[in-house]
Amino acid sequence: xxxxxxxxxxxxxxxxxxxxxxxxxxxxxxxxxxxxxxxxxxxxxxxxxxxxxxxxxxxxxxxxxxxxxxxxxxxxxxxxxxxxxxxxxxxxxxxxxxxxxxxxxxxxxxxxxxxxxxxxxxxxxxxxxxxxxxxxxxxxxxxxxxxxxxxxxxxxxxxxxxxxxxxxxxxxxxxxxxxxxxxxxxxxxxxxxxxxxxxxxxxxxxxxxxxxxxxxxxxxxxxxxxxxxxxxxxxxxxxxxxxxxxxxxxxxxxxxxxxxxxxxxxxxxxxxxxxxxxxxxxxxxxxxxxxxxxxxxxxxxxxxxxxxxxxxxxxxxxxxxxxxxxxxxxxxxxxxxxxxxxxxxxxxxxxxxxxxxxxxxxxxxxxxxxxxxxxxxxxxxxxxxxxxxxxxxxxxxxxxxxxxxxxxxxxxxxxxxxxxxxxxxxxxxxxxxxxxxxxxxxxxxxxxxxxxxxxxxxxxxxxxxxxxxxxxxxxxxxxxxxxxxxxxxxxxxxxxxxxxxxxxx
Numbered sequence: 047x048x049x050x051x052x053x054x055x056x057x058x059x060x061x062x063x064x065x066x067x068x069x070x071x072x073x074x075x076x077x078x079x080x081x082x083x084x085x086x087x088x089x090x091x092x093x094x095x096x097x098x099x100x101x102x103x104x105x106x107x108x109x110x111x112x113x114x115x116x117x118x119x120x121x122x123x124x125x126x127x128x129x130x131x132x133x134x135x136x137x138x139x140x141x142x143x144x145x146x147x148x149x150x151x152x153x154x155x156x157x158x159x160x161x162x163x164x165x166x167x168x169x170x171x172x173x174x175x176x177x178x179x180x181x182x183x184x185x186x187x188x189x190x191x192x193x194x195x196x197x198x199x200x201x202x203x204x205x206x207x208x209x210x211x212x213x214x215x216x217x218x219x220x221x222x223x224x225x226x227x228x229x230x231x232x233x234x235x236x237x238x239x240x241x242x243x244x245x246x247x248x249x250x251x252x253x254x255x256x257x258x259x260x261x262x263x264x265x266x267x268x269x270x271x272x273x274x275x276x277x278x279x280x281x282x283x284x285x286x287x288x289x290x291x292x293x294x295x296x297x298x299x300x301x302x303x304x305x306x307x308x309x310x311x312x313x314x315x316x317x318x319x320x321x322x323x324x325x326x327x328x329x330x331x332x333x334x335x336x337x338x339x340x341x342x343x344x345x346x347x348x349x350x351x352x353x354x355x356x357x358x359x360x361x362x363x364x365x366x367x368x369x370x371x372x373x374x375x376x377x378x379x380x381x382x383x384x385x386x387x388x389x390x391x392x393x394x395x396x397x398x399x400x401x402x403x404x405x406x407x408x409x410x411x412x413x414x415x416x417x418x419x420x421x422x423x424x425x426x427x428x429x430x431x432x433x434x435x436x437x438x439x440x441x442x443x444x445x446x447x448x449x450x451x452x453x454x455x456x457x458x459x460x461x462x463x464x465x466x467x468x469x470x471x472x473x474x475x476x477x478x479x480x481x482x483x484x485x486x487x488x489x490x491x492x493x494x495x496x497x498x499x500x501x502x503x504x505x506x507x508x509x510x511x512x513x514x515x516x517x518x519x520x521x522x523x524x525x526x527x528x529x530x531x532x533x534x535x536x537x538x539x540x541x542x543x544x545x546x547x548x549x550x551x
Contacts, residue, residue, distance in 0.1 A: 053480030056126035063104040064476035070500030074112025094140030123483035125291035126205025136199035151186035173227030180226040213264030219284035257284040260485040283486035291478030304439035308448025312347035323435035342428030346391035384420030422461035441465040460514035
């Protein structure tokens with residue numbers, strides 16, 4: 047029998063379970079969509095019970111599609127979107143799930159900045175507060191929904207909800223804790239003084255036990271076995287922050303390697319030996335024991351295309367057909383400009399999406415070209431910040447939904463001015479989680495060994511076209527000038543992202 051590893055990837059919109067052999071070959075995929083509940087403007091929530099059900103269904107479908115014996119699975123690992131706030135009550139029962147696209151706590155960020163606490167928070171955590179950061183949301187609940195806050199027993203991340211469902215163990219790992227701003231990098235642990243800066247002196251007991259991503263935290267329980275089809279007793283590892291998982295699953299584990307993830311979020315990350323920069327970066331995380339991930343990110347990427355397809359698209363093949371439409375557009379200066387801020391993706395201020403420079407002769411294809419290009423510009427803004435921090439990289443590996451487009455990889459190369467590689471595996475987040483599981487059960491010594499065995503890149507290298515780089519660079523300056531011009535309107539009172547006083551029902 048062939049040994050198999052299961053990786054589970056819990057995003058903001060979808061839960062996927064993927065079964066791999068030890069060479070990284072996909073044997074089966076199961077998935078389950080999720081529902082985002084928006085009880086108030088700027089709120090984005092998931093019910094934990096739905097996550098349990100979605101994970102169970104995805105695992106069952108995966109095993110059925112793979113056509114292997116469940117006993118061949120030797121380990122399970124989960125990856126999930128970082129930040130947001132998922133919580134169990136004091137009886138370890140589901141309480142609340144807030145997604146990382148939530149913006150209810152924007153006013154709390156403003157308050158922390160006004161009190162000059164943001165810099166102190168960054169010095170300890172290497173993470174500046176932002177609206178959906180876990181401790182920011184936790185402090186918002188404490189102020190605006192004290193009753194709910196008092197019921198919290200354990201704070202989790204998205205992937206930890208799945209691990210808890212499978213094992214009954216409530217824990218987390220250092221990559222998620224670091225990326226959320228809960229970790230003191232100097233001590234690699236929780237910090238009471240850091241929590242006090244958020245006015246969360248009383249919340250230390252709510253934080254889960256920290257483990258390394260590849261550590262085994264528990265085993266599939268009999269109850270989870272009945273619901274998923276996985277045999278009881280299979281080891282489950284702590285798991286990994288999904289942006290780091292996507293990097294691992296696309297082969298990015300060595301110092302200087304760069305990963306771009308074009309999914310719900312625009313993720314732009316580089317492996318570094320130490321988190322020491324010429325200027326602060328948005329987020330930091332940890333990859334294994336001796337390397338770090340410098341991250342610039344916002345909710346400004348391929349989710350914009352998901353919205354377009356949902357509202358104006360062609361059904362199940364919508365994204366593919368949109369790529370074909372974009373491929374037929376001849377680049378010219380009169381094309382519209384698009385700001386990809388459907389989810390108020392800018393970290394430092396409210397923002398809205400918008401098409402600019404529209405004329406009656408523009409077509410749907412022109413609008414799609416602007417959308418594709420606008421997403422690459424959001425990535426470019428983050429990459430410019432990484433470069434300004436002194437972090438250099440000669441090329442990058444692209445993953446996420448954008449990597450599966452027939453035109454986006456080349457547009458990324460042209461707009462960013464760097465060569466782009468693509469992983470052969472389209473499920474890089476799940477593969478990264480599975481590699482963690484493989485290390486945990488002893489299939490490989492470390493992540494580098496797992497990557498060498500299980501990750502394979504396409505031979506094609508997308509090289510930037512000098513003329514198109516100049517074309518996109520000119521339009522990128524216009525993109526940024528429009529952003530500055532719109533900033534005053536985005537700051538107007540009554541904008542949904544500023545409605546921060548509505549209590550959770």
